[in-house]
Amino acid sequence: MAIERTLSIIKPDAVAKNVIGQIYSRFEGAGLKVVAARMAHLSRAEAEGFYAVHKARPFFKDLVDFMISGPVMIQVLEGENAIAKNRELMGATNPKEAAAGTIRADFAESIDANAVHGSDGADTAAVEIAYFFRSSQVFAR
Numbered sequence: 001m002a003i004e005r006t007l008s009i010i011k012p013d014a015v016a017k018n019v020i021g022q023i024y025s026r027f028e029g030a031g032l033k034v035v036a037a038r039m040a041h042l043s044r045a046e047a048e049g050f051y052a053v054h055k056a057r058p059f060f061k062d063l064v065d066f067m068i069s070g071p072v073m074i075q076v077l078e079g080e081n082a083i084a085k086n087r088e089l090m091g092a093t094n095p096k097e098a099a100a101g102t103i104r105a106d107f108a109e110s111i112d113a114n115a116v117h118g119s120d121g122a123d124t125a126a127v128e129i130a131y132f133f134r135s136s137q138v139f140a141r
C-alpha cells in the first residue's frame with residue numbers, strides 16, 4: 001500500500017472541548033504520523049477559499065461562520081493509506097450516523113459542528129495541504 005499524506009483539521013468545536021490530544025492519539029494509534037501542524041484562527045477569506053467547492057451549497061455560510069468561530073488545529077498526516085485511514089477514524093459526516101468509536105461519534109455534536117475535517121482523495125489532499133503549508137513546513141519522518 002502506498003504511503004500517502006492527507007490534510008486534517010481539528011475544528012473549533014473539538015479545540016474548544018480540549019480534545020486535540022485525544023484526537024492525535026487516535027491518529028498515532030492507527031499508524032499515522034503528524035508531519036506538519038499549526039494552530040490558526042482562520043479568516044473568513046481563508047475559510048471560504050478552503051471550502052470553495054461547497055460555495056453553492058445551502059450550508060456554506062453556516063459552515064464558514066462555524067470554521068471561523070474559534071481556533072482550529074491543522075495537520076498533515078502521513079502513513080500507509082493515510083487518506084482512507086483518516087476518513088475511517090473520522091466516521092460519517094453526520095455524527096449520528098458515525099460508527100461507534102470514531103472521532104465524530106465520540107466528540108462531535110452535529111453535522112455542522114463535526115469535530116474534524118479530512119481530505120477525501122489524493123487530488124484534494126495535495127491541494128488542501130498546499131493551501132495551508134509550504135513544502136518546507138512539512139517534515140519527512
Ligand code: UDP
Nearest residue numbers: 059063092093111112113114116117118120
Ligand atoms: N456540512 C454541513 N451540513 C451538511 C453537510 C455538510 O454543515 O448538510 C459541513 C460539515 O461540517 C462537513 C462539511 O460541510 O464536514 C463538508 O461536507 P462534506 O460533505 O465534504 O463532508 P466531510 O468530507 O467533512 O465528511
